[in-house]
Amino acid sequence: MSVLSALTEALDSGAIEVIDLTAPLSSQTPVLELPPEFGQTAVFELEEISKYDDRGPAWYWNNIRTGEHTGTHFDAPNHWISGKDLGDIASVPVRRMIGQAAVLDVTAEASANPDFLVEVEHIKAWEAEHGPLPAGGWLLVRTGWDARSRSQAEMINADESGSHTPGLSVEAARWVAEQTPVIGMGVETVGTDAGAAAGFDPMFPCHSMLMGNNKYGLTQLQNLAQLPPTGAVIIAGPLPIVNGSGSPARVLALVER
16 A cells, blocks of 8 residues: 555544644634734735625625734744745745644643743753654644634733733744754744743744744644644645745644544
8 A cells, every 4th residue: 555545544544633723714813913113913804705696696705804924824934034035935845834743731831820931941851751853843832822712812911011921932942943953833822922022132032033044933723732742743834925924824733543
């Protein structure tokens, strides 16, 4: 039996389960809120063209309006000034859209402290238990934040001092970007950086470090709780928007049962 035949047979039998890691995309999908002096992304909108009526008697379709970085989305290197001379979202090699996942579970820490920051030692402790991060794969940080995905207020979790969401420290972001073989990082929060990262040095270090090292980001993932620490394969498919800095994406995981 060929490898691809074995794969489709395993999918049909349920020996390999397909898990959707994508947040539904609607006008209620939370979006990133930057400090007010910066430009803001658009929420997702549908504009009806026709729906089985005199505008189109047999068909239903819509125009859409959305930001590139709305909902579950894929960050390209040119999204950040550190990667401005690197590739756009249409240039991401298709081979890099499929890779193994390492799932780092910090739900307990994030539940106790919404400003929790992953440090290098947390990732090294994971490696000591599960082995090295996968070359050409993804580091996925599970925080439990996907439970907040239907509420803008809960997702951003802001007060008078700003947003409070978990993420990576500056040192951890630099280490993941420069010292590990992964091609990128995925998170359940609305962006790859912690809520307080506008005040870090550098500002938004995950974006700065990952993009500057020709790596990628996946954000607003769901259902990471259904993935094992190792062994899952991620398929992340952004739209090939020419000159785009990112794209909403359908992100799937293949998990052997």
